[in-house]
Amino acid sequence: MCVENTPPPAARLTRRGILAGAAALAGTAAVLSAAAPAASAGPRRTESTGNRGVGGDLVIEGGTLLDPATGEVTEDAVVVIVGGVVRAAGARGRTGVPEGTEVLDAHGKWVLPGLVEAHIHLNTAAEARDAVRKGATTARSGSTNFYQDIAVRELARQAPELAPRLRAAGIFVTPDLGDTVLADPDLTPLARLKDGVRSPEALRRVVEVNLARGADVIKTRVNERAGLPEQDPLAQVYDREQLSAVVAAARRGGKGVLCHSYSEKGCHDAVTAGVRSLEHGAFVGEHTLREMRRRGTYFTPTLTAIAGLAESDDPVLAERGRTYLPVLKRAVRAAHELGVPLAAGTDSSGGTVDPIGGEVELMRAAGLPALDAIRTATTGAARLLGLQNTSGRIARGFAGDAILLDGDPLADVSVLKKPVRVVRAGIPV
Numbered sequence: 001m002c003v004e005n006t007p008p009p010a011a012r013l014t015r016r017g018i019l020a021g022a023a024a025l026a027g028t029a030a031v032l033s034a035a036a037p038a039a040s041a042g043p044r045r046t047e048s049t050g051n052r053g054v055g056g057d058l059v060i061e062g063g064t065l066l067d068p069a070t071g072e073v074t075e076d077a078v079v080v081i082v083g084g085v086v087r088a089a090g091a092r093g094r095t096g097v098p099e100g101t102e103v104l105d106a107h108g109k110w111v112l113p114g115l116v117e118a119h120i121h122l123n124t125a126a127e128a129r130d131a132v133r134k135g136a137t138t139a140r141s142g143s144t145n146f147y148q149d150i151a152v153r154e155l156a157r158q159a160p161e162l163a164p165r166l167r168a169a170g171i172f173v174t175p176d177l178g179d180t181v182l183a184d185p186d187l188t189p190l191a192r193l194k195d196g197v198r199s200p201e202a203l204r205r206v207v208e209v210n211l212a213r214g215a216d217v218i219k220t221r222v223n224e225r226a227g228l229p230e231q232d233p234l235a236q237v238y239d240r241e242q243l244s245a246v247v248a249a250a251r252r253g254g255k256g257v258l259c260h261s262y263s264e265k266g267c268h269d270a271v272t273a274g275v276r277s278l279e280h281g282a283f284v285g286e287h288t289l290r291e292m293r294r295r296g297t298y299f300t301p302t303l304t305a306i307a308g309l310a311e312s313d314d315p316v317l318a319e320r321g322r323t324y325l326p327v328l329k330r331a332v333r334a335a336h337e338l339g340v341p342l343a344a345g346t347d348s349s350g351g352t353v354d355p356i357g358g359e360v361e362l363m364r365a366a367g368l369p370a371l372d373a374i375r376t377a378t379t380g381a382a383r384l385l386g387l388q389n390t391s392g393r394i395a396r397g398f399a400g401d402a403i404l405l406d407g408d409p410l411a412d413v414s415v416l417k418k419p420v421r422v423v424r425a426g427i428p429v
Contacts, residue, residue, distance in 0.1 A: 054158065054159065054425070055081070055083045055084015055085060055160065055400060055425040055426045056081065056083075056084060056400070056425060056426030057081065057082050057083065058101065058103075058423065058427070059079065059080050059081070059102070059103045059104065060078070060079040060103075060104045060106050060111060061077075061079075061092070061097065061103055061104070061105065062078075062105055062107035062108075062109075063077055063106025063107065063108075063110060063111035063404060064076075064110045064408075065079065065089065065110075065111045065394060066112050066374075066409065066410070067393060067394070067395070068112070068113065068374050068375050068378040068379050068392065068393065069379050069392070069393050069395075073410075074090060074091050076091065076092050077089065077090060077111060078090065078091070078092050078097060079095075079111065079400075079402065080095065080096070080097065080101075081400030081423070081425075081426035082101075084160065084400045084425035084426045084427075085397065085398070085399065085400055086394055086396055086397065086398045086399070086400050088396060104404075104428060106404055106421075109404040109406065109420065109421075110404070110405040110406075110407065110409060111394065111402055111403075111404055111405075112374070112378070112394070112403050112405065112409065113391065113392055113403075114136070114138060114391070114401030114423070114424065115135045115137065115138075115344075115356045115357065115378065115403065116136070116137075116138045116139070116344070116356075116377055116378060116381035116382050116385065116391050117131060117138070117139040117164065117345060117356040118277075118300050118343035118377075118381040119142045119258070119279055119345025119347050120136070120140070120141065120142060120345065120346060120347070120349075121149075121347070121348065121350075122141060122148065122149055122163075122164075122166070123144050123148045123349075123351075124148070124351075125155060125162065125163070127348075127351065127353055128163035128164065129162050130353040131356075132161065132162070132164055132422060132424055132429055133429055134353060134355040134417075134419070134422075135355060135356055135357055135403045135416065136164050136355075137164050137391070137403075137422065138165040138385065138390075138391040138401065139164040139166050140166070140169070140216075140217065140258070140381075140385050141166060141167065141168045141170075141217075142169060142258070142347060143169040143172040143219040144169075144170070144171070145171065145179070145183065146182075146183045147168075147170055147183055147184075149166060150168045150170065150215070152166055153166040153167075153168045153216075160424045160427060161425070161427040161429050164424075165387070165390070166216075167217055167385050167386075167387075168214070168215055168216050168217070169216070169217045169219040170209075170210035170215035170218075170219075171183050171206070171210060172219050172221070173197065173203060173210075173218060173219065173220040173246055174197065174221055174237070175195075175196035175197050175237050176196050176197075177191075177196070177197060177206075184209050184213065186205070186212070187206065187209055189205075190206070198242065200242075200245045203242060203246050203249065204249045207246060207249035207250055207253070208249060208253075211250075211253040211255065215255065217257070217258060217276070218249075218250040218255055218257045218258075219257070219258050219259075219260070220243065220259050220260070220275075221237060221259065221261070222237065222238050222243060222259055222260065222263075222266035222267070223260065223261055225260075226280065226305075226309060226317075226320060226324065227317065229317055229320075233263075233282075233320070233324075234262055234266075234283070236263065236265065236266050238269075239269060240269040240272060240273050243269060243270055243275065246273075247273050251274075256275075256276030256277070257274070257275045257276055257277075258276060258278075259277070259279060260279050260280060261279060261280055261281050261284070262282050262283055263283050264283050264285040264287075267281050267283070268287065268291065271288055271295065272291065274295075276297065276298065276384070277298035277299070277343065277384060278297060278298070279300045279302060279345070279347075280301065280302050280306070280347075281299060281301060281328070281331060282306065282327050282328040283331070284299070284331050284335075286334060289331075289335050289338050290338060292335070293338050296341065297341075298341045298342070298343050299341070299342050299343070300342075300343045300384075301331065301335075301345075302346060302359075303325070303328060303329070303359060303363065303366065304348075304354050304358055305347035305348075306321055306324050306325050306328050307321065307362060308354075309324070328366075329365065330366075332363065332366040333366050333368070336366075336372065341383070341384070342363070342368075342380055343376055343377075343380055343381040343384045344356055344377035345359065355416075355417045356416075357377070357413070357416030357417035357418070357419070358417050359377065360374060360416050361373075361413050361414050361416065361417065363376050364413045370410045371410060373413055374409060374410075374413065374416070377416075378391075378393070379392040379393065400423065400426035401423060401424055401425065402423040403416075403422050403423070404419060404421040404422075405420065
């Protein structure tokens, strides 16, 4: 978790070469080639302007439509998607169906907006496609080692069926960059720093390089990692002043910061430094949660990742997971009761993509009502990503992303883990 090491690409990467280089690393060309025959047999695709990429024309009819924003349930619903954008959604009698448009039969299925994954590490095109197939049509990167996420974001704009709409974080702002110092020539002077990336100047440098490469958000940390047995997740690596330097540099570029955190003191330092969202946060306390509510700071607990530790073959990690998970569930329940905004994220990395629906199931197990748990991966996460008018709902003007489910998610949220069909920008996946 946060982040598996990935070898650097063989070719030298520059700003102008990032898309080609990272796409090659991700295996994009191979995936595009393999997908071409299937794509040509799908719905009519429309080239749209701006950065919306290529979208399809599709009608989804006969399903039971759930609007997470209102909780409204519409039976025998019709959803009309034109050029990858929803043009109409509602009951059959009030929603016209354009002639000649491909129809996806959703009778007996529940229809929800594509899910929003607020913390994932996408290093390859295969991982990106897997995330979509498991229901995550929009996502926020938790950082990558060599700017692969920026290439995945561009892949999503050109071929939306192959990747989630993505907010890219670039590289991790962390004391020890390791081989990531090779991700950009402008980072290489930092290799000579004896204490690593800790001074205000060094912290600003990493943020500025991220911004220059096109990062949408900045990722940093306040504690060590839970997924490495030799590290202590409660040990603090940056103080409030250092975190404030990261936040200030990000804000100068108009970006927010997500912060890897575990200890209560670390969480409080991160929140008061002004981060946009707190990631993991197992030992966050009520004092900090109240401050988060006051500031509107989001909590992305990544319950999936912590639950995964409990199943590790490493005894240190397994014990850590068993200890942390119930504490984190209590923190999630307390956050919800206090009105802290929550977002669902799996922290998937290292070639394995966990279904974002599983995180919703864990939110429900932590004590959230079913609809509120669903909102953490729809309307709530979309607001965190600044995509509240694009993702998280099936309504006029929103992206034509949808998942079809075999059962009622309000009765059993576990059905979100295995969507029977996914639609991305009007294209059935």
